[in-house]
Amino acid sequence: MIMRDLLMHLSSAVGGLMIILTLFQTHFPPHLRDLLEKYTSKLVRLWYPYIQITFPEYTGERLKKSDVYIAIQSYLTEKATTRAKKLRADTLKDSQSLILSIDDNEEVTDEFQGAKLWWSSNKIVPRSMSMSFYPETEERRFYRLTFHKHHRDLITGTYIKHVMNEGKTIALKNRQRKLFTNNPSNNWYGYKSTKWSHVVFEHPATFDTLAMEPKKKQEVMSDLKKFSEGKEYYKKIGKAWKRGYLLYGPPGTGKSTMIAAMANFMNYDVYDLELTTVKDNSELRKLLIDTSSKSIIVIEDIDCSLDLTGQRKKAKKKDDDEDEKGKGDPAKKMKKEEETKESKVTLSGLLNFIDGIWSACGGERIIIFTTNFVDKLDPALIRRGRMDKHIEMSYCCFEAFKVLANNYLDVESHPLFGTIEALLKETNMTPADVAENLMPKSITETPDTCLRSLIKALEEAKEEAARKKAEVVEEAKKKAEEEEEAKKKAKAKDDAKSIKEAKENGVGAYGKLEEEKENVKENGVKN
Numbered sequence: 300m301i302m303r304d305l306l307m308h309l310s311s312a313v314g315g316l317m318i319i320l321t322l323f324q325t326h327f328p329p330h331l332r333d334l335l336e337k338y339t340s341k342l343v344r345l346w347y348p349y350i351q352i353t354f355p356e357y358t359g360e361r362l363k364k365s366d367v368y369i370a371i372q373s374y375l376t377e378k379a380t381t382r383a384k385k386l387r388a389d390t391l392k393d394s395q396s397l398i399l400s401i402d403d404n405e406e407v408t409d410e411f412q413g414a415k416l417w418w419s420s421n422k423i424v425p426r427s428m429s430m431s432f433y434p435e436t437e438e439r440r441f442y443r444l445t446f447h448k449h450h451r452d453l454i455t456g457t458y459i460k461h462v463m464n465e466g467k468t469i470a471l472k473n474r475q476r477k478l479f480t481n482n483p484s485n486n487w488y489g490y491k492s493t494k495w496s497h498v499v500f501e502h503p504a505t506f507d508t509l510a511m512e513p514k515k516k517q518e519v520m521s522d523l524k525k526f527s528e529g530k531e532y533y534k535k536i537g538k539a540w541k542r543g544y545l546l547y548g549p550p551g552t553g554k555s556t557m558i559a560a561m562a563n564f565m566n567y568d569v570y571d572l573e574l575t576t577v578k579d580n581s582e583l584r585k586l587l588i589d590t591s592s593k594s595i596i597v598i599e600d601i602d603c604s605l606d607l608t609g610q611r612k613k614a615k616k617k618d619d620d621e622d623e624k625g626k627g628d629p630a631k632k633m634k635k636e637e638e639t640k641e642s643k644v645t646l647s648g649l650l651n652f653i654d655g656i657w658s659a660c661g662g663e664r665i666i667i668f669t670t671n672f673v674d675k676l677d678p679a680l681i682r683r684g685r686m687d688k689h690i691e692m693s694y695c696c697f698e699a700f701k702v703l704a705n706n707y708l709d710v711e712s713h714p715l716f717g718t719i720e721a722l723l724k725e726t727n728m729t730p731a732d733v734a735e736n737l738m739p740k741s742i743t744e745t746p747d748t749c750l751r752s753l754i755k756a757l758e759e760a761k762e763e764a765a766r767k768k769a770e771v772v773e774e775a776k777k778k779a780e781e782e783e784e785a786k787k788k789a790k791a792k793d794d795a796k797s798i799k800e801a802k803e804n805g806v807g808a809y810g811k812l813e814e815e816k817e818n819v820k821e822n823g824v825k826n
């Protein structure tokens with residue numbers, strides 16, 4: 300009975316409230332309504348112990364999605380998946396996976412250092428819909444964070460920073476990584492101009508599939524990890540957060556594969572810089588400044604890209620000569636200026652960039668040079684500090700072979716491994732060649748046949764190497780004999796020449812002796 304009365308009172312109260320609300324909405328002028336709402340919320344705030352922060356989806360002119368909103372969206376993805384009842388499925392720009400976020404008017408709770416917080420997703424639909432080419436931008440979405448006023452300092456000081464960092468890390472992990480290549484400078488201007496073109500980076504190489512001596516591999520991985528966690532350290536020592544690697548070794552030893560494995564390990568984009576298409580140092584500077592943080596900048600085959608080794612010295616020598624010869628000659632001066640304009644990227648340009656501007660633009664960046672001929676490079680380019688770590692990619696060792704056998708044949712051990720180990724010690728074969736021999740060529744091939752074909756290839760390579768070595772020895776012997784012969788001939792020639800000279804000059808012991816002989820012959824007496 301009491302319950303029924305209560306319900307009746309409640310329903311009549313709600314009914315009355317509805318009528319008041321309708322009257323209020325229809326008969327009150329909008330400015331009075333806004334005023335009333337303002338004072339009501341002021342009144343509520345007097346006893347309401349919670350603080351709210353809103354994070355709108357768009358900033359400024361609503362052209363750019365707010366980075367903060369994106370970070371929160373990523374941060375809330377995990378919480379939404381496990382806790383929210385209404386979810387929204389979306390793909391973020393550059394993301395490789397589906398993002399699940401909390402749906403409109405849905406709320407999820409979070410906890411941080413003992414404080415409880417509530418996140419809700421909301422949207423405002425404008426009262427009057429205006430005509431627009433972009434109707435979706437009419438809705439204004441925002442996240443709202445609610446927390447008790449006791450936690451004001453904790454939330455505004457630490458928690459929001461934590462959400463941003465976590466969100467950015469999640470977004471970076473989920474993003475679709477890119478492989479950039481530089482465009483020639485005539486593509487840099489005009490409509491849709493870009494310095495770099497990109498494709499999705501989807502190289503499958505990882506450190507697990509990279510064939511390399513395990514200790515060396517571990518060393519590289521630890522170095523990269525230390526670098527990625529070194530933001531504060533680099534700041535403390537006053538150095539730009541960058542690291543240079545030089546990968547060197549014969550073709551087919553896995554330099555490019557290593558770069559892909561590094562990019563996957565670090566979750567970085569890759570900028571493949573083709574130096575031969577870069578007109579000059581100033582273009583190089585513009586290109587490199589246009590790279591983003593968390594990226595690897597690669598210059599492959601640096602020795603072939605440019606005459607980096609000699610250009611600096613040659614240029615200097617040429618400058619000196621020109622200065623000497625053409626002092627004050629306007630024609631020469633003009634020619635020189637023209638040449639300078641046409642000149643390509645120089646070693647000093649590259650060095651200046653590595654040491655100077657790049658350091659100033661900060662950010663988490665790795666630069667990698669690769670070369671097949673490390674001895675050809677100018678020491679200035681690869682000195683420590685510029686190229687912090689030199690990694691030799693060498694011929695296939697047994698440990699590296701085991702990785703390849705596992706990758707290509709799913710074989711971890713086999714009776715033929717012993718033979719292969721012995722042959723690898725005696726032969727230089729690149730991982731690329733080993734991999735090629737291990738790859739089954741038809742469905743009838745088994746691991747056993749593949750391993751046998753590798754053994755055959757190794758034996759052939761060993762014979763070939765022995766033949767080449769014998770040829771080299773023979774060649775060296777022949778050369779030594781020829782040199783000996785040439786020396787002997789030269790000596791005999793020198794001797795004959797000295798005798799002739801002595802005779803002509805009539806001086807010296809020989810001359811005197813010959814004179815005496817003549818006297819004896821003529822006078823029959825010795826002087």
Ligand SMILES: Nc1ncnc2c1ncn2[C@@H]1O[C@H](COP(=O)(O)OP(=O)(O)OP(=O)(O)O)[C@@H](O)[C@H]1O
Nearest residue numbers: 508509510549550551552553554555556730731734
């Ligand atoms: N160390 C390795 N681990 C795994 N696979 C490798 C390795 N080295 C070579 N390969 C295989 O050989 C192919 C060629 O190797 P890669 O291009 O990485 O060699 P490289 O040293 O960069 O050669 P180049 O100097 O000619 O550019 C790769 O696609 C890969 O399949």
